[in-house]
Amino acid sequence: MKLLKRVIASVDQYPESILVVRQQTEQRLPSHQHDKAQLLLVFGGIAYLQTRERDFYIPSSHYLWIPKNYPHNLMFNTQDLHIINIYFPGKSLGGFYDEMGIYPVSKLLSEMLSFSEKWQGNYFKGSWEYRFLNTLKHLLPKEDLKKFSIQLPTTDDQRLNTILDRLRTTLNENITLEETAKQSGISVRSLTRLFQTKLRITFIQYVKMLRIIRAIELIKDGNLNMTDIAYEVGYSNISAFSNNFQQLTNMRPTEFKAMSSK
Structure with a gap:
């Protein structure tokens, strides 16, 4: 203090x-x-x-x-x-x-x-x-530069935070709303409502942002090539990874890597 x-x-x-x-x-x-x-x-x-x-x-x-x-x-x-x-x-x-x-x-x-x-x-x-x-x-x-737009909403709902913590540790897996609801012991409808009311974002949007944030951290580490990074954060398609990365950061992963290494 x-x-x-x-x-x-x-x-x-x-x-x-x-x-x-x-x-x-x-x-x-x-x-x-x-x-x-x-x-x-x-x-x-x-x-x-x-x-x-x-x-x-x-x-x-x-x-x-x-x-x-x-x-x-x-x-x-x-x-x-x-x-x-x-x-x-x-x-x-x-x-x-x-x-x-x-x-x-x-x-x-x-x-x-x-x-x-x-x-x-x-x-x-x-x-x-x-x-x-x-x-x-x-x-x-x-x-007149474009904003970097990765902003994760937060919540004090402990039940939802437990789910979010689990998502962060399983990004390389095939994450679905249905399987996440089942693992959490709640219905798909209840989980969907939790994301909408507590985070004001969809489940899919939240997972997408988590994956790109993790990709940013891996790019900074510099130990993996771009294909390995895509797989590590749950993308089986490098093109989909690159497109989603650009949607959230306004640049391709390769552009971001070049900027980060300056």
């Missing part, structure tokens, strides 16, 4: 400053919020951001925009992850800035980050660093 108060106080200490933080502190905090909007950049691994409604998955070479005063909690499970946080003050500009969103790091943004790679701490109006970072902020929506 002391760490939480210290981090929030640090972020909001100077209401008019742009704050750059390169230390991985937020992953040790419970759900929290601050008065500044946050640009969170991820390199070298996968970060997980929890909100009240959904879990967001942020792969390497992507960034997350978090609106001001938006409760969240960051997690990750890899040692080689590098995170950059930039906190922006001021009133919301609407549109892009009012929505939680995950986007790929473009070449332009990458070059701007490289230029400012040694910057850390608070920067105030009148300094050229402030002007540079403010320009970076205003460029984000101009690039």
Whole structure:
């Protein structure tokens, strides 16, 4: 709790400053919020951001925009992850800035980050660093990039969470609604209703997202080729795997691998 108060106080200490933080502190905090909007950049691994409604998955070479005063909690499970946080003050500009969103790091943004790679701490109006970072902020929506759209809804329903945990451990099997209902001791109709009322998503959609999330983790590990990854997450058809991957990430698995290995 002391760490939480210290981090929030640090972020909001100077209401008019742009704050750059390169230390991985937020992953040790419970759900929290601050008065500044946050640009969170991820390199070298996968970060997980929890909100009240959904879990967001942020792969390497992507960034997350978090609106001001938006409760969240960051997690990750890899040692080689590098995170950059930039906190922006001021009133919301609407549109892009009012929505939680995950986007790929473009070449332009990458070059701007490289230029400012040694910057850390608070920067105030009148300094050229402030002007540079403010320009970076205003460029984000101009690039018109497609959102990375894997967001898993969450629930506090223990019965459903037990089922979801089982699904995560059997992704390489032929998962069906009927068999899952049978294993869980409930009817197909009841299980369908659980997903609709508690998660507001279909069973098939949830399993598809779980499989692609696992595929992202395996691509990052780099130990398997794409065909083996497809089989490992339950696809017998590499074409179906590639198409579903593109539907959820806006890129083919091979494109994602190339981006992640930069």
